[in-house]
Amino acid sequence: MSWTLALRLFRRELQQGQLLLIILAIMLAVLSVSGLAGVSERLQVAINGQAAKFIAADRIINSPEPIATEILEQAQELGLSQVSSMRFNSMLFGDEGFQLVTVRAVGQGYPLKGEIELSSGPTAKLPGEGELWYENRLARLLGVQDNPQDASIELGMANFALAEEIRRLPDAGFNPFASSPVVLMRLEDVGKTQIIQPGSRVTYLYQFAGDSGALDEFEEYVKPLLSTSQRWVDVQSGDSPIAGAVQRAERFLLLASLLGIALACAAIGIAAQRYCQRHYDVVAMLKTFGASGKQIRNLFALHLMLVTLTGIALGLVGGRLLDIGISSMLPEEIASYDTSWWRPGLLGVTTGIISAFMFSAYPLLRLLAIPPLRVLQRQLEGISMGAWLHLLMSLAAMALLGYLYSGSVPLTMTVVVAVCALAVLLGALGFVMVRVGHSVGMKTTNPLQLALAGLRRRARQNAVQLVGFSSALLLLLVIMALRQDLLDEWQKQLPENSPNYFLVNIAPEDEAPMAQFFANNGILTTDIYPVVRGRMSAINGEQLITYSQQEEGVEGRVGIGRELNLTWRDTLPPNNDLLEGEFNTKPGEVSIETKVMERLGLKLGDELTFTIDNRDFSVKVTSVRAVHWETLQPNFFMIMRQEDLGQFAHTSMVSFHLDDSRRELVVDLIKSFPTVSVIDVGAMVNQLREIVEQVSLSLTLVLILVLAASALVLFAQTEAGMATRQRELAVLRTFGGSGWLLRSATGLEFALLGMIAGFLAVVVAELTLYLLKTQVFELNVYMHWDWWLMAPLAGGLIVATLGLWRCRNLLRQSCSQLLQS
């Protein structure tokens, strides 16, 4: 019985549009989660490629020259699997053109972790003899994208064939921000290219994998043997100057989806309430005709399940479309990465199920508890269990979903706090409206007083309308503000003529010719900064430990845990502000960046010990600096004097600005100085901006849906109050209220409601933005004073227009029509 009846009820209600609201709400939740998760998946992969490259192994030794064979033998003895490879830049020549590429020459066994993904799917094979595996954009850059397999390719002194197209390498293979495309070849083929000559800039990579005990033992053994130019890598720490900006983009996207979830939850909550209220009579009638509790439970469980499934299905389709839509607007390097769709899909389904059931649980319980006597006594509503329980459950559902989705506590908490704030404000407002408005009756001819009286009478009903409307407005404000702030932030990072290229790994002997190169081409650069890599080993003589050691239970002061880029300089760098002390007046002093100072709990006068090339030396903290990381200048945590650092081997870095029209100079530069690494910051930042623009655009789409949904809620809610409103109008008309009075009172009532919603939205939006900017995005906090006027006005206007339009028929009717119907 239940099945056929549930199906029939579902079919009929669907046909008549009764389920539109709740299905739309569920769909919205699933759509925003699955769609935006799809996009963020792509971005995350892209970002991971840049900020924390997968290393295709557990540990890597990174060296400019081959390492001693004893080290490799030791690894073997410890039972570690290992594979060697080389990385170098070279010019690759095709029939039509040439292109600078990054060559990865890999030995048998690569990769130790992960797998190579070709356009035809994952593979366990490696390039054969004379084969190059290439990225799609290389084929395009060479103009051979139509049949790359037929192109004859020269690399150094050898000929190669472009055999397979790479989608992704487990390490560094996919990197939309890299300036040169990657080709993969056999390690054995490197010899015949004759590219590697004495003095060639090559990175030898030794990858290791195995159990953590053996790895630790190996690390202990190998670390003292490494020179400063050799690096021990676990999960590469992103020293990239734009890592912070990338992280913000990622978080913005997460936040957007989280807000989408929060909003959809509100929508589902309201829709579920409406859904259940509509069925009160049906339940009472069914019970009267003798339906058992089980029959009714089954009926509505099945019905709700059908509703949820429909919402989820539609949401998945919509989410996929959203994903496709946004991806089509993203840069091709990101869009071309085909992420699997099961995770966003699964997330969407989970969201749909959790939100639909958690939010409808309470209204459904009330529905099932409707007494049959309601058929005779229409006002009966059955038990009213604590609404706070419902609120608590809804919050828990939202927090759970948020955490499931973002994995970020601060983000989730911010959203929860915002929702609580909105709930508290609404509760307080409802209380005030009921209490204060008590004296205001209907005995008035002033439209404002009449409107206030109307608001008070409908206080409870209005509270629900306010939830929908102010949360929609709130989200709109938050997203708009954050988007603008992020774009501004990135704009600030790239003001006209600010550096857009970084050169790192400049060998000391290249410094002078490079300066000449810049002078010849009229390029202005920042100061050139020497870079020495070193580890801080002690503070005031106390040996430092790493976080992982601390987790293992080792007691001691926690240090930085990785090597730092150190520099020397006698004057304060431009864009740095001196906060305390005096900058490096004499040898033996160090100037520290303020955040590191805070993190390590340092103070002026502390003695820091550094270990470089197995030699220790100590310096005293004499000044503290604020560093503007976003300026894209070379920036450093620690600045010392040449007298202390100059004794160690160093490379240098510099940044400069180059107009796009002169981009080919970079190719000349790389040809002249093949050992130097170029980072094209401009391209990265532009891509980020593009991404945020696209994401914001897609969010705008979602928000339009949201606004439509809240308008729908508003409609559904006014529908419920229409009968009482009609009676009131009839009475007012009968006692001589003019058309003008009634119209203005009704309009004013809606306008006031909208203004309250707008005001609430601004208050909570400022709070939310404060939390987000301080806890998550690290942006400057400021008040949006214009909103405090604009949002209530806009809210009032929108709601008044909608409300008047909704009541237009009632307002047009004559007294007798009103009384009759």
Place this chain on the structure above:
Amino acid sequence: MRMRFPRTSLRKKEENPVNSAIKVSRLCKSVTTQEGELSILNGIELDVKPGQSVAITGPSGSGKSTLLGLLAALDTPTDGEIWLDGAALSGLDEEQKAALRKDKLSFIFQSFMLVDTLTALENVMLPAELAGVKDARQKAEAMLERVGLSHRLGHLPKQLSGGEQQRVAIARAFISEPKVLFADEPTGNLDPVNGTKVADMLFEMNRESDTTLVLVTHDLTLASRCSRQLIMEDGHLSESDVGVEESASRIEQPLKEAQA
């Protein structure tokens, strides 16, 4: 036409009320309000024989609807006992009461109480489906034909007039072949012409099915068509002097049928 046996749970307490469709003894109902205990029904006694039609009239707030709710096993009395078709209601839980309503009772309401998203046919099918009747659809079609709505099977309640909606409700009430039919102001929301039409149909089908009818109404004309008239006043039920009115209704009825 129906020889159904009571369900297991209803078999106990089969005492003297066996011969009554409804038997009520010392029935009291009071509710707790802010001003204290408020007594609505005071020691009601009632005995309705199978096939009788009983009208309960009385001023607003006299307790008519409360009594109806108690008789129909929708509400629980404060004191006293009710037997429906020989089975005592006291001691039954909600599920058992629902089973009893499903098997023996049916209802017609002032506000029709049709499911507004289901068609006329589907509304009539509901009680039969709840009872697990196999040919619910055919039965419902036949019932709608009897109330003259065979051309309106696929219409939604909002596409029907008030009179038509109540006729659907009548068809729904009789599909489960009830022993007792409770009607709460069945013509209260209808204009006089439609009200009379609906009442004619109700009494006719009631007579044909030999159902016991309990009708609560303000409408004295409607009440006069029942075989017994009871007056509810301040929580007390009393038999009214039926002679004249009853014979009047006996004369009226064929006349109205001829006019219809």
